[in-house]
Amino acid sequence: MPTFTTTTIMSSQNNNLNLHQFKINPTTQSNIVTINVGGQIFQTTEETLTLAGPKSLFSQLSELSQLGPHFIDRDPELFSILLSLLRTGSLPSKAKSFDLQDLIEESKFYKIESLLVNSLSNPSQFDSFNLEKTLILPLNSRDTASAVATTPFGILHVSHGSKITSFDWSLQNKSTTLTQFTAIDSMLAISPNLVAVGATDFSGLQILDLQKKGFVLETLNWENVTKSGSTVQAIGSSNDLLFTSFESNFFPVTEIGHYEIFGADLDSAIPATKLKWVESYNVVMASGSHSGPSGVLGNVKFWDVRSGNVVWEFKEKVDCFSDITVSDNLSSIFKVGVNSGEVFYADLRKLGSEGNDSWVCLGDKRKVGNVKKEGVGCKIEAHGNQVFCSKGGNIELWSEVVMDSSRKREEGLPERVFRKNWMGRVKDMEGSRVTNLAFGGNKMFVTRKDRQSVEVWQSSGRGF
Amino acid sequence: MENEISNSIPNSLSSDRVKLNVGGKLFETTISTLQSGGPDSLLSTLSTLPSHDPIFVDRDPEIFSVLLFLLRSNHLPSTARRFSKQELDDEALYYGIDSRLRLAIAPPPLSGIDASFVSTIFPASDGVVSSFNAAADDGSVCVAHGGQISFYDHNLTHVSTVRTHLEEITSIRHVCPDLAAIGSDSTAGLHFYDFSSARYLGSTHWTDSSDPRIYKARVSSIADSPSQIFATFDCPHRENCILLIDKSTLQISSEIGRQSGSSSKNTAPGKLTWLPETGAIIGSAVTSGAFGYSGYIRMWDPRSGEVIWETNEPGSGRSSRFGDSFADADVDVGGFTLFKVCSKSGDLAVADLRNLVDDPWVYIKDKNPSMSFIGGASSSVLHCYKSQVFVGRDGSLEVWSKENNGADEGLYRRNFVDKVEDSTRGVIRKIEGGGDRLFVSREDAEGIEVWESSYSSGAILV
Numbered sequence: 001m002p003t004f005t006t007t008t009i010m011s012s013q014n015n016n017l018n019l020h021q022f023k024i025n026p027t028t029q030s031n032i033v034t035i036n037v038g039g040q041i042f043q044t045t046e047e048t049l050t051l052a053g054p055k056s057l058f059s060q061l062s063e064l065s066q067l068g069p070h071f072i073d074r075d076p077e078l079f080s081i082l083l084s085l086l087r088t089g090s091l092p093s094k095a096k097s098f099d100l101q102d103l104i105e106e107s108k109f110y111k112i113e114s115l116l117v118n119s120l121s122n123p124s125q126f127d128s129f130n131l132e133k134t135l136i137l138p139l140n141s142r143d144t145a146s147a148v149a150t151t152p153f154g155i156l157h158v159s160h161g162s163k164i165t166s167f168d169w170s171l172q173n174k175s176t177t178l179t180q181f182t183a184i185d186s187m188l189a190i191s192p193n194l195v196a197v198g199a200t201d202f203s204g205l206q207i208l209d210l211q212k213k214g215f216v217l218e219t220l221n222w223e224n225v226t227k228s229g230s231t232v233q234a235i236g237s238s239n240d241l242l243f244t245s246f247e248s249n250f251f252p253v254t255e256i257g258h259y260e261i262f263g264a265d266l267d268s269a270i271p272a273t274k275l276k277w278v279e280s281y282n283v284v285m286a287s288g289s290h291s292g293p294s295g296v297l298g299n300v301k302f303w304d305v306r307s308g309n310v311v312w313e314f315k316e317k318v319d320c321f322s323d324i325t326v327s328d329n330l331s332s333i334f335k336v337g338v339n340s341g342e343v344f345y346a347d348l349r350k351l352g353s354e355g356n357d358s359w360v361c362l363g364d365k366r367k368v369g370n371v372k373k374e375g376v377g378c379k380i381e382a383h384g385n386q387v388f389c390s391k392g393g394n395i396e397l398w399s400e401v402v403m404d405s406s407r408k409r410e411e412g413l414p415e416r417v418f419r420k421n422w423m424g425r426v427k428d429m430e431g432s433r434v435t436n437l438a439f440g441g442n443k444m445f446v447t448r449k450d451r452q453s454v455e456v457w458q459s460s461g462r463g464f
Numbered sequence: 465m466e467n468e469i470s471n472s473i474p475n476s477l478s479s480d481r482v483k484l485n486v487g488g489k490l491f492e493t494t495i496s497t498l499q500s501g502g503p504d505s506l507l508s509t510l511s512t513l514p515s516h517d518p519i520f521v522d523r524d525p526e527i528f529s530v531l532l533f534l535l536r537s538n539h540l541p542s543t544a545r546r547f548s549k550q551e552l553d554d555e556a557l558y559y560g561i562d563s564r565l566r567l568a569i570a571p572p573p574l575s576g577i578d579a580s581f582v583s584t585i586f587p588a589s590d591g592v593v594s595s596f597n598a599a600a601d602d603g604s605v606c607v608a609h610g611g612q613i614s615f616y617d618h619n620l621t622h623v624s625t626v627r628t629h630l631e632e633i634t635s636i637r638h639v640c641p642d643l644a645a646i647g648s649d650s651t652a653g654l655h656f657y658d659f660s661s662a663r664y665l666g667s668t669h670w671t672d673s674s675d676p677r678i679y680k681a682r683v684s685s686i687a688d689s690p691s692q693i694f695a696t697f698d699c700p701h702r703e704n705c706i707l708l709i710d711k712s713t714l715q716i717s718s719e720i721g722r723q724s725g726s727s728s729k730n731t732a733p734g735k736l737t738w739l740p741e742t743g744a745i746i747g748s749a750v751t752s753g754a755f756g757y758s759g760y761i762r763m764w765d766p767r768s769g770e771v772i773w774e775t776n777e778p779g780s781g782r783s784s785r786f787g788d789s790f791a792d793a794d795v796d797v798g799g800f801t802l803f804k805v806c807s808k809s810g811d812l813a814v815a816d817l818r819n820l821v822d823d824p825w826v827y828i829k830d831k832n833p834s835m836s837f838i839g840g841a842s843s844s845v846l847h848c849y850k851s852q853v854f855v856g857r858d859g860s861l862e863v864w865s866k867e868n869n870g871a872d873e874g875l876y877r878r879n880f881v882d883k884v885e886d887s888t889r890g891v892i893r894k895i896e897g898g899g900d901r902l903f904v905s906r907e908d909a910e911g912i913e914v915w916e917s918s919y920s921s922g923a924i925l926v
Contacts, residue, residue: 039492
């Protein structure tokens, strides 16, 4: 035991030297904190301990360091891993001899779980070109996943039937909540525990607290003239607003109880089925479509939230979108044509200018008049600098190739080059049709038709 | 969490600290951690020894480190997987902290909407389970298969198997810690076996000195209260009654509910439940005849032997569901409600035991159109457990659970517990909850299925 203790001190000091070797002042003796964890001696500096944040047990230790070495009655091996995480910001490879669950529980005790989340489920680690299908999350009972909601750091909520199953950021733990819905069509994560939930056969939008077994915090209803129940078609949000499309119209909820209604005077009664916030333009994109005798018709509207006016509007008559998304990073909106099944983009920077052909087809233009409706059921989502588009059971990844800007079109903006590639390996192809694509942390989540599970796509180099 | 922190920082006082040398490995912990295993444990005794040198314990240090982890943080580390549940259990028993270990490895609260099939318990021989009982409520289960009783403990580890003198056990109840009461529809009497020592303790028969026809009565169902065992006895000429048997002496204390058995309204109850709040017994019987199913549910006061309430099905013309008799009924003891599942429509109905009238049933339907069409199955079985109603219809297993709408009274929602492929394993014959487990036995299938909820996501690597 004595020799073992000495080596621990030596290695801790070495680490300290590494960290501070570029500092002019060598670590002074008074800065060194000695901690006895479950019988093993650890030494570190106050600076390292304060990195853990003011609420953590570590920073409390550094405050009490004047009183001599502290004894913490916890497991020393897990402590040494968390101390390495604190020193370097990433987990040492020896952490792999433990389950992630052990580290999560231990980090909760020391109140440094956020450091672990940062090192393992950080959205900055999302790498579109390096995503592989790594995990399948099974869902109990017989219902298939209907809607998916995620938080930026990878908490995942999946609705199936009348239930919502929530997975924590590590995807190690789950809990299931029973809701009042028969089936959930739209869901949005407001905070780790709060979700906004709506369905096309349920009157009103519910805000549920999933930590309190699905306690309904608030039911929001559109107070329309007829006083009839209005059902939720889509939910979207910006940093501080929640948008909901009720039947044919949508309103943002600034604070609970205060709301404004936009679009009540719409001549077309097409409800918005997708709402996306465009941060850099301060507008919300609302899109909806319905099929009539002359084919699928749709419209895309951009609403200025402050004024409540429509800024731009697209009327979709030929090859209407099957699904549509907007990418702030690429300053473009992307759609899949319902007839052609091809991906189109429209540059947001050109929307103000006149020009009746804003959509640029990225594939075979001749298929626009297709009668086969190849685009039915396709999903398109933008995340980071890429656009993900599902076609049947496969997923296309569209990315912009930045070319020489000398080739210019008449409008003055350079012609943009987008290229696609199929995601996954041959064995992942030709699965059931993709029903949801969602992104959270460094992961992509995929649900498929008739499957009681969620696929997790993750970069192979990362992860525990 | 706040407490743990305030505990751990002042613990730097050396007087609180204890050094242990377990099998040559040094551990340092605090008195309060060691005492958290319980005041009578070996570890809390060790913590009070007046010693400054490490206290030597001649046990395996690896298992000790797992158990110390458990005491410190209230859950098991992943390294516990290196040891079998039995090893951990034995070692925890040695240190006197078995109750802590039991809490840590017990499954989380059973939630029917989030339960999955965990395993099947297969008895070694005569695997088709004729009856089972999980009354001990710690997740252990007593299984009757053929003429044998097998007992599986809270870890579902096989403890013992007893060969009884019966050819086929059709009802079993775990009435005392080591005592099972068993009955058979082919052999008369209620029989008691101690399964820890594999000993036959005796039998009880229904006799009547004034009526010689009361002879060779067979047991059709068994229930128990903390002090008494209730068993229905059914004579070959169909006369039947419920006998109350004292648990300490195993002698008959009284007889209630004697009836002739001449019609479906007075056959022997096939299911008995004791209500702890009122002390009443609820019995139900279902018979199938030429005109479909019929049956009754009856409540007795065991002290006076009088019938407090009863309902007969198919009811008279007043009943809202004429001709749709129940296939199975069960009591939700905690919620003080009675549930039945109809044999023809398959509908579920609930009755409030506090407000029993002639036709107390409220029929419940799921709002979801795809879940509200059920269709009848006369083989349906119903079991109430932890405020949830589990129903087996042919091979499929469903749960009715209350939604949380903030108020006290939520609606019941129907969800499947199983997957379609689970339902192909056979017709469900019996469902019973015990501890946080659900046990399911199927027609002509070997073994009993164990269903549990889990906090673990169960992610599968691909």
